[in-house]
Amino acid sequence: MCIIAQDLTPPDRQSCPTRVDFMLTIIRHCRNSFWLALSIAASLVSASAAAEVPLSFELDIQPILSAQSCNSGACHGKQRGQNGFQLSLLGFDPEFDHAAVTREARGRRIFPASPENSLLLLKATAELPHGGGRKIERGSEDYQMLKQWIRQGAPRRVEGEPVLEKVTLERTSFSLSPKESQPLRVTAHYSDQSTRDVTRLATYLSNDDAIVSVDANGVIQAGDLPGETAVMARYMYHIEVVNVAIPQTEPLPASLFESLPRNGFIDELVYEKLQSLGIEPSSVVDDHVFLRRASLDLIGRLPTAEEAREFLDGSESESPADLRAQLVDRLLERPEFADHWAGYWADLLRPNPYRVGIKAVMNYDNWIRQQFRDNAPYDTFVRQLVTAKGSTWQNGAATLYRDRRSPDEVATMVSQLFLGIRLDCAKCHHHPFEKWSQQNFYEFAAFFSKVGHKGTGLSPPISGGEEVVYTSTRGSVRHPLTQEQMTPTPLFEIAGLDDANTTDASSEEPVDPRDALADWMTSTDNEFFAQVQVNRTWAMLLGRGLVEPVDDLRSTNPATNPALLNALAADFQASGYDFKHLLKTITLSRVYLHSSEPTASNVGDHSNYSRHYRRRLRAEVLLDAVADVTEVPEAFQGMPPESRANQVWTTRVNSIFLDTFGRPNENQDPPCERTPESTVTQALHLMNSQQLDQRVRSDNGRAARLASSEMTAQQIVDELYLSVFSRYPVASEQAYAAKLITEATDRRSVIEDIMWAMLNSPEFSILN
Structure with missing residues (x-):
């Protein structure tokens, strides 16, 4: 090269008239030599880079940063970055990231003249202290890619660069045996019709690690228990989902499902899914369980003793299906319906x-x-x-x-x-x-x-x-x-x-x-609108949404039964978005009738509705139930006399009971969500609350009324069980409780104790 031919002979002292002139000549010589050396190095780098495939920051480098979690929320992707180095979260802003790598900090993160000495590589290989530890190994494929890109001058784009359009999975569903593993393969598709295998650079996440786990290389590993879940594969801005099922190792005979009655499309779709997984559904519940379940679900109120007696005695003369349909129709027309369901939306709004x-x-x-x-x-x-x-x-x-x-x-x-x-x-x-x-x-x-x-x-x-x-x-x-x-x-x-x-x-x-x-x-072409409402309603009635959380519909969080979600949404639309129609459709299905008692094959099922999922009563429903059982209404500040908890319109109306059992606090922004789990505080409140004790022992309450009545001990026990549990007592319960009342010197005190014990039982506070 012509620059190498320049005369770089050091200056002669004799040619400089003064010492100052000599020193200035030396400085000029050193400066020229330094820039000559840089020019030679840059020329060599350019000559070497010209023989390589040009790399793009967005297509080649950013995927490495994402795969190594450099731009994650826990690292440099957080709002203010980490240790002065900030990247956009998950690489959503390539322009910002390229500037951060190449120009911020005076460009000291990369060194094209000596790429292996770039701060970006020295930190990533932990050759210099790095809070994130070693992310890549020296000499690895990622290392060589980063080094080559730096050597090429760290370009933002290359000429004719294609655009990433989508990613696909080689397979979108797997049926695995327990402990079986299978690899995923992710392919990126570009605007120039080219493709790349990006399995190594994709990131993966299982929705349920207990069912199926996935490692950084995209290998899915089935667990010990049958079930199903979804695994997300993300490459840059594109996401794909694979569904993984682990059926029972011993399939059930087809005759079992063929013999099951169906009350509509809900049962068809749920049983089809259960059959594919080899899960046997629980049996249907007795009439008294349906009565209590439907009453509390639809109007948030326990049946009275008289209503329970009428329904249970009527089952002897009419078909169970007709009785259930008539009950649901009556409940949907009750005035309590509006207050109960408005309460759910009041929580949200x-x-x-x-x-x-x-x-x-x-x-x-x-x-x-x-x-x-x-x-x-x-x-x-x-x-x-x-x-x-x-x-x-x-x-x-x-x-x-x-x-x-x-x-x-x-x-x-x-x-x-x-x-x-x-x-x-x-x-x-x-x-x-x-x-x-x-x-x-x-x-x-x-x-x-x-x-x-x-x-x-x-x-x-x-x-x-x-x-x-x-x-x-x-x-x-x-x-x-x-x-x-x-x-x-x-x-x-x-x-x-x-x-x-x-x-x-x-x-x-x-x-x-x-x-x-x-x-x-x-x-009607917006599928999200109907789906989120039917999913929310399904969760309120069945204990778990087809999608959880109920208001998080996305491809990476698929429904446990997509066909059922679509069918419910279509039926809801066809009804003119009639909410009562939706409730009736669900509550008259056979799936709604499933017992909460598990079978040997569905004890581990938590998402396919092979059994009813137990849940604690809402705070308002439980407080109203206590008032109905004791016959002592609650008094709410600023509310009319004998108002029910379901009619309370703001949490500024004080209630220790409602706060204890999960009423959300609207004074917080956003309001806290209700927590459905039972707590020790709730159990202690039912056992030790002075207010509850006063209601049980009230002179105007049910216990006092029964004790002073002409009713026999057996009749008193029947009324207690019908009012608290919506059923008649079994023989052993009847004999034991009646004996306590008959032999008591203080009949009222015994009745109060029995009622208190029943109110503290799970059968009262848990919806089976």
């Missing part, structure tokens, strides 16, 4: 009274209850909420927008409640387990950009003023990174729906983007 004001909360609660009294179609119910306008003192639904005031707040709530799509993660970065991006999030939030407010605003902890929600002519949502103004856009397209920004020239009213959103949400 109820605002903080300290933020929005007591009057607004009461109006909101009344509005919700009225929807259930009217049996409003579910799509109408949601549409009225999403498009709510007017005064919070006149239209309770408008309180939704008094509590959630910014578009991003409303967007996360609406998407989760009514679509089962959790967009929270996409607010800050690409969703780690789904396809939703920041662009998707802020385009969806833009539907709420024109929600305006008139009034006193918020002034916690009082906020008592009226506020009017209206459609403003102004308002916008901007992308936090690009500052681009977002156009209201649904999460996915549905053909035939009007654009959100369509204007009506003949109207003086500004167009509300929420109207277009409501059209898109409630469209």
Whole structure:
């Protein structure tokens, strides 16, 4: 090369007239030699790199950073990075990451002249102290790839670079024997029709490690117990899911399932799934269990002793199926139905009274209850909420927008409640387990950009003023990174729906983007809308959703029975979103009748509904049951006399009992979810509560009434069992309790003790 031919002979002292001139000449010589050396090295690097395949940061380097968890939330992907080095979470922003690697910290993380001495490699191989430990080995494939990319000058892109379009799995389902293992194979597909095997660089996650585990190389390993789960494979922004089933080792005879009665499509689809897994369902329950289960599920109230006696005695003259259908019809028309089911939605929608004001909360609660009294179609119910306008003192639904005031707040709530799509993660970065991006999030939030407010605003902890929600002519949502103004856009397209920004020239009213959103949400082509509601309802009745959590519908969290979820959603749509129709369809299925007693083959089944899953009664239902059994109504501050717990409209109405048994605290933001598990505190409360003891021993209570009546001991025992357990006592229970009452010197005291013991039994507080 011509540069090498330059004269680099050191200067002669005799040629310099003064010592200063000599020193300056030496400095110039050294400087020229240094830059010459760098130029030679760069030329050699360029010549070597020219013979290599050019590497792209986004296609070749970022996948390594993701596979080694460098950009995970626990490492450099956290909000402020780690030790001064920050990457975008899971690589959602390649531009940011490339700049962080190549230009931040004065570019000292890479050294093209000597790639192996780059800080990026020295830290990754733990040759320099690294908090994350050794991520790659020197000489490994990842190491060589990183080294080659640095040697090529760490380019952001290469000429003609293709785009990653999707990833696929070689197999999307496995049926394994216990302890069997199988490898996954992940293939990336690019816009130039090329493909790569990216199994080594993908990341994997099992939804249930006890059933099936998966290692970093994509090898799935079955556990000891039969069951099924899903395994996620993620490569960059693309996700695929493989379903893995471990059937029983001893299959059941086909004749067993052929002999099982079916009451509809629910039974067909559940039994088809159980047969494929080799799981035998439990037997159906007795009439008294169905009576108690259906009453508590549908209206949140125990049957009275008289109602239980009538139903049980009537089963001797009519067919069980007819009796059950008649019971469900009666329960769905009871006034308690509205208060019970409104309570579930009040949990989801109820605002903080300290933020929005007591009057607004009461109006909101009344509005919700009225929807259930009217049996409003579910799509109408949601549409009225999403498009709510007017005064919070006149239209309770408008309180939704008094509590959630910014578009991003409303967007996360609406998407989760009514679509089962959790967009929270996409607010800050690409969703780690789904396809939703920041662009998707802020385009969806833009539907709420024109929600305006008139009034006193918020002034916690009082906020008592009226506020009017209206459609403003102004308002916008901007992308936090690009500052681009977002156009209201649904999460996915549905053909035939009007654009959100369509204007009506003949109207003086500004167009509300929420109207277009409501059209898109409630469209029969939007499968999420019906699915999340039927899944939530199924969980309330069967103890576990087809998808758990119930409002987290995504490809990486598939339903345990997808065909059943789709069939329920389709039936719900076909009924005109009739909620009572949905409840009746589920409660009259044979699956709903399954006993909670396990069989030998379904004792380990927790997700396929081969048996009924026991659960504790909701706090309000349990408190009302105590009031009904003792015949001493609860007194609530600020409520009319003899109000029921299911009618309480705010947690500012004090109740130690409700708080103990899991009532959510609406003063927290967001309100705490209910915890269905039983606790020691709850058991101690039932055993030692002075209030409960006073109710049992009240002079106006059931025990006092029975003790002073002319009823025989046997009749008293019957009434106690019918009122508490909705059944007649078995012979041994009848004999024992009757003997205690007959031989007692203080009949009332014995009856009180028996009642107290029954209230503390699992049969009372647990729904079997």
